Amino acid sequence: MLNQLIHDFKNGDFKSVARAISLVENHGPGHEAILESLDTSIAIPVIGFTGPPGAGKSSLVNALVTYWAALQLKVAIIAVDPASPFNFGSLLGDRLRMSGLFTMSNVYIRSISSRGSLGGLSASIVEITDVLKNAGFQKIIIETVGVGQSEVEIAGIADTTVVVTVPESGDEVQTLKSGVMEIADIFVVNKSDRQGADKFAQHLRDLSHNRSSEWQIPVIETIATTGKGIEELHAAIDAHAAVSQTGAKKYLLMAEKLEQIIRRNRMQDIHVRELAKLLEQEMNKPGFNLYVYSKNFI
Ligand SMILES: Nc1nc2c(ncn2[C@@H]2O[C@H](COP(=O)(O)OP(=O)(O)O)[C@@H](O)[C@H]2O)c(=O)[nH]1
Numbered sequence: 648m649l650n651q652l653i654h655d656f657k658n659g660d661f662k663s664v665a666r667a668i669s670l671v672e673n674h675g676p677g678h679e680a681i682l683e684s685l686d687t688s689i690a691i692p693v694i695g696f697t698g699p700p701g702a703g704k705s706s707l708v709n710a711l712v713t714y715w716a717a718l719q720l721k722v723a724i725i726a727v728d729p730a731s732p733f734n735f736g737s738l739l740g741d742r743l744r745m746s747g748l749f750t751m752s753n754v755y756i757r758s759i760s761s762r763g764s765l766g767g768l769s770a771s772i773v774e775i776t777d778v779l780k781n782a783g784f785q786k787i788i789i790e791t792v793g794v795g796q797s798e799v800e801i802a803g804i805a806d807t808t809v810v811v812t813v814p815e816s817g818d819e820v821q822t823l824k825s826g827v828m829e830i831a832d833i834f835v836v837n838k839s840d841r842q843g844a845d846k847f848a849q850h851l852r853d854l855s856h857n858r859s860s861e862w863q864i865p866v867i868e869t870i871a872t873t874g875k876g877i878e879e880l881h882a883a884i885d886a887h888a889a890v891s892q893t894g895a896k897k898y899l900l901m902a903e904k905l906e907q908i909i910r911r912n913r914m915q916d917i918h919v920r921e922l923a924k925l926l927e928q929e930m931n932k933p934g935f936n937l938y939v940y941s942k943n944f945i
């Protein structure tokens with residue numbers, strides 16, 4: 648039965664893809680066999696969209712996926728639900744905004760929750776993207792809210808990280824600089840129908856010019872709701888994919904994924920209640936030292 652499932656999702660059967668992802672996500676029966684059956688060197692680009700809530704990430708993904716679907720490309724979207732469990736309103740909003748996509752037979756959308764699995768979420772996403780690559784998807788998008796650590800995590804998982812911003816004052820550019828300048832492969836200034844978009848985009852260009860890199864970070868002005876700039880964004884993503892799959896970058900990206908898997912696998916047998924039980928004995932031994940004791944778990 649498991650072999651049948653593996654056979655079916657590799658043929659792109661959507662129901663089987665969904666089942667395989669659920670098994671992998673929940674560590675259900677056969678999840679290891681699924682993962683070990685995967686070809687993990689498929690060079691399909693994973694594109695991460697990050698940025699503050701309301702910047703227009705979902706709208707941009709919607710426009711881009713519509714563009715790709717029209718080119719007959721098979722596209723998968725992973726939407727990472729922000730940590731809050733009281734998020735159903737905005738999740739429903741995303742569903743509605745993307746609703747046009749649900750009828751497209753070559754677009755697959757999966758929402759995953761970051762709730763309760765902060766340590767394991769990145770590893771989960773790496774596994775899910777590998778399942779999707781093996782199911783024949785040609786573009787894989789991850790949308791995540793850029794709050795706290797999450798935007799940094801996405802940079803290690805995605806081949807291309809698109810940072811979505813909106814026109815703001817000069818002060819905000821400085822805040823942006825300290826947080827996300829380092830992870831952006833492509834900047835989008837969305838809502839460029841707003842005043843000050845050109846000036847803001849130029850400011851971003853000036854800032855990213857100072858970065859020495861083989862890749863010149865493009866700054867693209869878009870209006871997600873009308874599709875303005877989407878073709879340019881598509882071209883920039885393709886151009887970056889060509890760079891990220893070559894040379895040392897390729898191994899660095901794989902190393903980041905490997906690190907996530909190792910980290911999660913090492914942590915999975917460690918639970919605070921069980922540790923507390925062990926400590927009941929250990930802490931009463933003379934000369935107990937937390938740091939010495941911690942080495943038992945490495
Ligand atoms: N004026 C304008 N509004 C936009 C644009 N892109 C998105 N929006 C609106 O901004 C709001 C938030 O968009 P959404 O895609 O949900 O943002 P997300 O939270 O980053 O995913 C929605 O009401 C969109 O219709 C744009 O380019 N111009």
Ligand SMILES: [Mg+2]
Nearest residue numbers: 704705741790
């Ligand atoms: Mg969204």
